[in-house]
Amino acid sequence: MIIKNKKNPQKTEKPIYRQLEEVIGCKWSVSVLKAVADNVTRPGKLERYIEGISKKVLSERLRKLTDYGLLQKYAYAETPPRTEYSLTKNGKKLIFIINQVKTLDMEIKNA
Secondary structure (H helix, E strand, O other): OEEEOOOOOOOEEEEHHHHHHHHHHOHHHHHHHHHHHOOOOOHHHHHHHOOOOOHHHHHHHHHHHHHOOOEEEEEEOOOOOEEEEEEOHHHHHHHHHHHHHHHHHHHHHHO
16 A cells, blocks of 8 residues: 655655554654553643653654654644644554553563
């Protein structure tokens, strides 16, 4: 399955499994997804919640995870502006799989 670039429909993006490698391959992606799954939804709170992540890396990961369709961004026209993130349907599916891998890892370690 190939996904077309929404910004430039003429440009073909990587196959979905390559995108998944980029998400899972980054140590921060899973941390961001798990934090949002734990209802930590605002960028400032995410930065404090995820130990060791920089503001720059967090912003990049939020953008990528949103582009990949794993997170939904909500921007509220308030003063001061407020932005929140939530898991999409596919994001919830990926968190389920990540939790299964974690359970398997614990089972292997305890065997």
